[in-house]
Amino acid sequence: MEIIPDSHDLSRHTMKEFAALLEGDRLVVVMVPVGAVEPHGPHLGLGTDEVISLGAAIRAAVILEDEGMAPLIAPSVPYGVTESAAAFKGAVSVSPDALTRYLHDIISSLINDGVQHVCLVNNHLEPEQIAAVKNATNAFEPGRVSVACPVTKRWARTLSEEFKSGACHAGEYETSIVMEFAPGFVREDVRQKLPGVSVSLSERLGRGVTDFIEMGLTEAYSGDPSRANARHGRDQLEKLATMIATEVLEAIGPGRSPSTS
Numbered sequence: 001m002e003i004i005p006d007s008h009d010l011s012r013h014t015m016k017e018f019a020a021l022l023e024g025d026r027l028v029v030v031m032v033p034v035g036a037v038e039p040h041g042p043h044l045g046l047g048t049d050e051v052i053s054l055g056a057a058i059r060a061a062v063i064l065e066d067e068g069m070a071p072l073i074a075p076s077v078p079y080g081v082t083e084s085a086a087a088f089k090g091a092v093s094v095s096p097d098a099l100t101r102y103l104h105d106i107i108s109s110l111i112n113d114g115v116q117h118v119c120l121v122n123n124h125l126e127p128e129q130i131a132a133v134k135n136a137t138n139a140f141e142p143g144r145v146s147v148a149c150p151v152t153k154r155w156a157r158t159l160s161e162e163f164k165s166g167a168c169h170a171g172e173y174e175t176s177i178v179m180e181f182a183p184g185f186v187r188e189d190v191r192q193k194l195p196g197v198s199v200s201l202s203e204r205l206g207r208g209v210t211d212f213i214e215m216g217l218t219e220a221y222s223g224d225p226s227r228a229n230a231r232h233g234r235d236q237l238e239k240l241a242t243m244i245a246t247e248v249l250e251a252i253g254p255g256r257s258p259s260t261s
């Protein structure tokens with residue numbers, strides 16, 4: 001797996017280095033990758049969603065730096081609301097309230113420290129997770145916090161045909177991203193032999209079916225992992241990075257400087 005460049009990794013900053021950044025001229029933007037510990041077919045690791053959030057955040061940091069900001073990536077929140085995959089081993093779920101509270105406290109601490117903007121980067125797309133992440137931002141001024149999550153129409157339409165079809169759990173889309181960013185999370189020999197599964201999760205969820213088994217995902221994936229490739233993953237990650245940077249820049253708004261925040 002790629003690692004976060006030193007200058008963008010909050011964990012590697014000392015307290016004095018972090019303080020110096022907060023006192024500097026550039027807006028300090030902290031991205032918090034959010035994931036889930038969730039079954040992703042017989043070919044991907046349980047930590048796939050966190051990996052996708054992290055890979056996208058690393059690329060978004062480059063864009064935000066080019067925009068004159070000081071981007072940092074905070075340690076991830078790897079656990080999420082993982083009920084749909086509960087029939088399979090490895091669905092380690094927390095309650096929506098617990099996730100909301102935990103994320104809220106992280107945002108609050110960072111803002112109290114003097115961080116100008118916090119972006120929650122979420123790539124676990126279970127509806128209760130999406131709501132829990134959004135709710136974590138409710139108590140803050142809109143300019144101080146944002147959520148980057150590809151499930152809205154605006155961002156979904158920038159992603160692959162498979163993603164848009166809703167048949168996108170551990171299929172071509174997610175598997176390609178993991179092949180690009182964290183190949184150690186992929187079992188190549190298994191992946192290449194998997195048959196495509198064309199169950200649209202968004203369609204099933206819309207009808208109130210939330211359990212993977214009830215949806216027909218007998219191996220906890222939908223989509224076509226055998227079509228995945230790293231080049232496609234690179235392309236999709238760049239689109240996720242654009243999504244994050246755009247959400248941050250729009251939330252902050254034009255003409256905002258550290259002195260006015």
Ligand SMILES: [Zn+2]
Nearest residue numbers: 048049170174
């Ligand atoms: Zn996933």
